[in-house]
Amino acid sequence: MDSVIEVRNLTKRYKDVLALDDVGFDIQRDTIYGFLGRNGAGKTTAMSILTAQNLPTSGQVRVFGEDPYENARVLSRMCFVRESQKYPDDATPRHALASARLFFPQWDQELADDLVEEFQLPLKRTIKKLSRGQLSAVGVIIGLASRAEITFFDEPYLGLDAVARQIFYDRLLTDYAEHPRTVLLSSHLIDEVSNLIERVLVIDAGRIIMDESTEDARAQATNVVGDTAAVERALRGREVIHRESLGRVASVTFVGRLDAAERDALAAAGLDLAPVSLQQLIVRLTQQRTPGRDAFAAEAQEGSLR
Amino acid sequence: MIEEGKPLFVQIAEQVEDSIVDGSVAEETQAPSTNELAAFYRINPATAAKGVNMLVDKGVLYKRRGIGMFVAAGARDLLLKERRNDFALRYVQPLLAEARRIGLEPDDVASLIRAGVEPVTP
Incomplete structure (x- = not known):
């Protein structure tokens, strides 16, 4: 199997929370993944570590066979669209798109221009003054136009209305069909994305509880x-x-x-x-435990043993 | 158009088969491509490809190198035969099961069917 990401025994511990608990998985090349789980399950932590924006407590991460940390060769091939991306105070969408264009070697300006028009994004307004949906549109446009070999979308839809979300899904599918690449899409709108994703990776309380094809999961x-x-x-x-x-x-x-x-x-x-729809299945599988509670319990137990 | 329960790629294959059975895509003409199906039904292209491959294995579609997928000669007859074979299982048996539950004899069902075919007289 051709993997672009390999994760082994990955653990991330914040002061009192075990965010990732000895996690291991592979991400296959040119595949769209649904990266699903409840708030606090560890999705954003995992994506931050894979893109070297955060360091693991222990464990190994290989992206294109290399350690991604401070590795420009690997990082320019990945794009991480964060739900809460920070921009400088006076930055406009034009600035954000211009710096993305410099950073990503496969950047497609024509696609970016098309998407700006389709999302009706005001390019000259400061990002601070954009609505939540417009802010999400900036991330979606960068994520699609970067054509990075691995793209992470962390809840990219916040504030986007149904029409804008459909534009995103449609553009993702058509662009992926023409330029196959690896996409990890983290979303709570499981019904909306279930037909787009080829594989499902579900994380619950810091552990991977499902890693299989969408068809088998269904x-x-x-x-x-x-x-x-x-x-x-x-x-x-x-x-x-x-x-x-x-x-x-x-x-x-x-x-x-x-x-x-x-x-x-x-x-x-x-x-x-x-x-049972994919959404129902995942709700059932992840509602049996409250996110984080097991981690806290494990922590408490460990503490009492010391 | 897309329902839960049946694998998505099977549903895609059935949609293509429907268009061959009703004649809207003729034999020896080009079938929709994987990417066209993916965009139209808003599904992952790998899923659409699986549906198309299923039809290739069945002899309904074939690949012309460098051009795309085409409907095989004899595909419509093949599909009609298959559907006629399945007709009793898929439609008649559930019909008779419901008839039994509500106390209708097979003869009653037959006359209902005949009445349904005949134009209603005012």
């Missing part, structure tokens, strides 16, 4: 609805991740596949099967 869970007793009988021994009930009817989500015979048996028992 087929991972099923929802069964019907008479409570019948549902419970049918799902005995299965890994149930969510339960709801209304009177005598239960709706239960479980992880695992059903073969054709099992499907028929459930249908014959009067149970309805429904697919």
Whole structure:
């Protein structure tokens, strides 16, 4: 497998929080990833370390086979669009785009100009005075026009309305089709991005809990609805991740596949099967724990052992 | 247009098949490219490619080097045959299952179908 990023045993500890807990994963070349997880799960920390804007407490990171830290050769091939990018006080979008153009060797000015028009971005206003959506547009334009071999979008949609988000998704797809590259898209709007991403990387409380193709992830869970007793009988021994009930009817989500015979048996028992969307699956998988709590618990336990 | 439950690439393949079955994309003419499908359905190009490859394996599409994907000769007949074979399973059996649940005999269903085909007289 052709990986552009390799992460091994990566740990990041802030004073009282374990933000990344012995994390390992590979990122494949020319693939669009959904990098998903709750607030505080460790997404931004991971992306900051991969782009050498932050240092790990321990562990190894290789980008294009090299250590990215203070490594200009590697850094010019990566673009990190931060949710809270800081700009100088008197900077305008024109300044921001001009410096991006200098930094990224594959920069496409024509694409940048197109996007400025499409997002109706006022180029001469100071960035301080832009709306949240316009500020996000600056990041999205830099992220797309940089054509960097690896692009990180950290919640790039804040303040963008539905129309502007659709412009972003459409432009990302068409530009990716013409210029394949690696994209890590961190988003809470999982339903909106689930058809765009080829692989899903889910982080929860500092740990990777899912790393697979979107297609396999989608087929991972099923929802069964019907008479409570019948549902419970049918799902005995299965890994149930969510339960709801209304009177005598239960709706239960479980992880695992059903073969054709099992499907028929459930249908014959009067149970309805429904697919679980990627968003539902990830909500179910990550709501079982509060983000950070495990890290705190681990910390407390470790402290008490000392 | 896109639903949960069925793999996305299968749905894309079915959309292309639909346009061949209804004749809007004729045999020996160019089929939509992977990138066109990706842009139109707003899906990852790798997913669209998987759907297209499935149709190539099935003999519905073939690749002309340097030009793109084309609809194979005989593709429409192939698909019609496949769909006619699946018709009982996909449509008739669920219909009869519901009929049984609500107390209709197969004969009742048959006469309903005939009545549905005939023009309604005022």
